[in-house]
Amino acid sequence: MKMIRLGAALVMAVLLSACASGPKLAEMKSAIPTLKASEGRVYFYRSSSMFGAAIQPSILLNGQKVGDSIPGGFFFVDMAPGSKEVSTETEVEKKLTFTLDAGQTRFVKTTIGMGFAVGRVYPELVDNATGEKELEETSYIGKPLTK
Amino acid sequence: MKMIGVILMALSVVVAGCASEVKRQSSNIVLHETTPGKRLVLEQPVMFTLDSGYQRTIKPGTEFVEIGSIQQGRVLKPLNTILTVEGAHMHEAYAVVDNDILTGFYLPVEIAFSPLSQTVVINLKEK
Numbered sequence: 497m498k499m500i501r502l503g504a505a506l507v508m509a510v511l512l513s514a515c516a517s518g519p520k521l522a523e524m525k526s527a528i529p530t531l532k533a534s535e536g537r538v539y540f541y542r543s544s545s546m547f548g549a550a551i552q553p554s555i556l557l558n559g560q561k562v563g564d565s566i567p568g569g570f571f572f573v574d575m576a577p578g579s580k581e582v583s584t585e586t587e588v589e590k591k592l593t594f595t596l597d598a599g600q601t602r603f604v605k606t607t608i609g610m611g612f613a614v615g616r617v618y619p620e621l622v623d624n625a626t627g628e629k630e631l632e633e634t635s636y637i638g639k640p641l642t643k
Numbered sequence: 644m645k646m647i648g649v650i651l652m653a654l655s656v657v658v659a660g661c662a663s664e665v666k667r668q669s670s671n672i673v674l675h676e677t678t679p680g681k682r683l684v685l686e687q688p689v690m691f692t693l694d695s696g697y698q699r700t701i702k703p704g705t706e707f708v709e710i711g712s713i714q715q716g717r718v719l720k721p722l723n724t725i726l727t728v729e730g731a732h733m734h735e736a737y738a739v740v741d742n743d744i745l746t747g748f749y750l751p752v753e754i755a756f757s758p759l760s761q762t763v764v765i766n767l768k769e770k
């Protein structure tokens with residue numbers, strides 16, 4: 497019995513430590529810089545869920561690592577407009593392609609799914625209304641912001 | 644021997660479960676560069692299944708702007724939502740409409756047309 501309790505506590509500790517722990521969007525919104533007119537912004541986020549929480553792959557944007565997919569976490573990247581390709585480093589690669597215009601903000605959600613042997617994380621483009629709403633529930637995990 | 648059969652069956656199920664790549668053909672878009680394109684609003688919901696098996700719904704009230712045309716129809720970019728086609732990968736897409744029929748999708752990154760086999764009627768009203 498003692499072993500079961502200890503095991504359960506250990507599993508809970510691992511799962512909890514696997515979730516994002518930064519400030520919520522509402523707490524740090526004022527620190528987010530205004531988007532430059534010549535650039536576009538992409539928010540990356542993952543909803544908080546215990547399912548597959550330990551799977552936290554890197555997120556690649558046009559082949560460059562921009563961050564990690566962490567449950568309950570978000571970050572953003574400002575960049576020049578143009579064609580974008582997002583992928584994650586998991587068992588099966590599922591890419592997302594979209595365009596980004598100057599002054600435009602887009603939302604990319606990473607979601608856990610079941611692969612052949614293990615879970616996999618794939619990116620999907622969501623509309624701004626959904627992205628803005630779901631972002632409220634997540635915590636900032638990007639680079640420190642100064643304003 | 645029986646075991647091999649079971650493994651082969653399991654493998655075939657797994658392989659069949661893998662989505663195929665979205666069908667597409669290269670396409671040259673003629674853009675409306677000089678005048679702003681027509682704005683259109685969807686009146687009725689449109690539901691369809693992509694050739695890859697994924698389902699999509701476009702809600703009533705979705706606004707589009709006509710940005711140009713390709714051989715398969717007028718290219719309509721959604722304004723207040725996003726549209727994607729999905730197979731092995733996911734791609735942002737614009738609707739391609741010809742005589743009130745959704746003929747397929749224009750993929751702006753791939754600069755390609757992805758056809759829709761199903762006949763889908765789409766009722767749009769000019770705004």
